[in-house]
Amino acid sequence: MTVPDNIKPILCVVTSHPIRGDSGEPTGFAMVELTHPLAVFREAGIPAEIASIRGGHPPIDFFDLKDPINDRFWHDQEFRDALAHSLILGELDPSSYSAVFFAGGHGTMWDFADNVAVQRVIRDIYEAGGIVSAVCHGPAALVNARLSDGSYLVAAKKVATFTDEEEAEVKYTKVVPYLLATTLKERGALHQPAPNWTEKVVVDGRLITGQNPASAHGVGQAVVDQLTAKS
Structure with missing residues (x-):
């Protein structure tokens, strides 16, 4: 598919945090929550870049190669190289991107x-007319996100x-x-829950959010x- 000339790349952001709190258990980003949206972006011909908080190879959680999309990406050298050399988020120019997508995984809750x-x-990105999106624990990125007027981005907006x-x-x-849904509601978000583990994608203007791993493809779409x- 030809890439639309007027669409800038999508910035995909993952956590750099490797340990689940005081439990000592390893964590990171949920692989399915990155690969499934990336598959949608690729099919549409829209380029995407991978960034993390610290850069370099981010820690992976829910590493399941029985998932065919995970398996396909894991055996894709271009993806592996991009993941191994993920960009440092703080060094990027937001004006270079049409949208930002925050993948989940428990690591996000700490960084x-x-x-x-x-x-x-x-x-x-939001104030320039771009899209802000996230899935599962990825909306941790929205907890303290404010617009230039000081208001929370999620205030009075529907979110999953x-x-x-x-x-x-x-x-x-x-x-x-912290509990993510409770905290977002404290920021004024209008939480739209679905039964556990069922797909739920919520679009409120240019804010797009999904509830859980099953929602990753839908958020990307x-x-x-x-x-x-x-375009």
């Missing part, structure tokens, strides 16, 4: 919310995110530093639909 680069990229009920089911309620509609 997304308070990161200045995360907040700057979200604000600059990993629910408190899903967190309880995986038994990490006491491990994560919603980003592409909106970008191509604008």
